[in-house]
Amino acid sequence: EPEVTQTPSHQVTQMGQEVILRCVPISNHLYFYWYRQILGQKVEFLVSFYNNEISEKSEIFDDQFSVERPDGSNFTLKIRSTKLEDSAMYFCASKGQGLNTGELFFGEGSRLTVL
Amino acid sequence: AQSVTQPDIHITVSEGASLELRCNYSYGATPYLFWYVQSPGQGLQLLLKYFSGDTLVQGIKGFEAEFKRSQSSFNLRKPSVHWSDAAEYFCAVFPQAGTALIFGKGTTLSVSS
Numbered sequence: 001e002p003e004v005t006q007t008p009s010h011q012v013t014q015m016g017q018e019v020i021l022r023c024v025p026i027s028n029h030l031y032f033y034w035y036r037q038i039l040g041q042k043v044e045f046l047v048s049f050y051n052n053e054i055s056e057k058s059e060i061f062d063d064q065f066s067v068e069r070p071d072g073s074n075f076t077l078k079i080r081s082t083k084l085e086d087s088a089m090y091f092c093a094s095k096g097q098g099l100n101t102g103e104l105f106f107g108e109g110s111r112l113t114v115l
Numbered sequence: 116a117q118s119v120t121q122p123d124i125h126i127t128v129s130e131g132a133s134l135e136l137r138c139n140y141s142y143g144a145t146p147y148l149f150w151y152v153q154s155p156g157q158g159l160q161l162l163l164k165y166f167s168g169d170t171l172v173q174g175i176k177g178f179e180a181e182f183k184r185s186q187s188s189f190n191l192r193k194p195s196v197h198w199s200d201a202a203e204y205f206c207a208v209f210p211q212a213g214t215a216l217i218f219g220k221g222t223t224l225s226v227s228s
Contacts, residue, residue: 043218054213101147102216104207108158
């Protein structure tokens, strides 16, 4: 069964460093998402991406964050100058075309720890 | 304001007892509705979804949910809980014509023996 894969599964970084989280969405999907879950809290929407541009972003997704689809398979989230409060699980998701029902397929997540 | 609410932060149920987790939404038009489960340190697993039609939907692991338009609710149920059901449960909505799936704050389920 096709699945969304994310790398790395866990990354530890020093405050102020740049981090890139990678995602390989399901191959024929066209909508891509990043979500964040701070430990013990709810899953928060960060950004959605379609047709090589951001279609929606939350207030969390400020200038510190950027997304890119550098090639036909990867979808990346870059966090510049990480802060302690960026420590969280980051989930990538993708969605196919067709009826826009919001059925997203999630990856297993990338845990980011900022020290 | 548009929102999805899970009123119960933490619920404890005895093994073998029935379970109901509540979810309410506040949107102009009925959104598409989902329940996800997350075991500690794990990812999000889709339990079930409601798009239209029969208001009682069946999911995996013996879960079901009932959509009630009059109450703007989509409550999750299971007739007999197993210890392995202990996890975090998230209700989520996708507004019609929306672009993002919005999650509730989650309900932690503990199962006692």
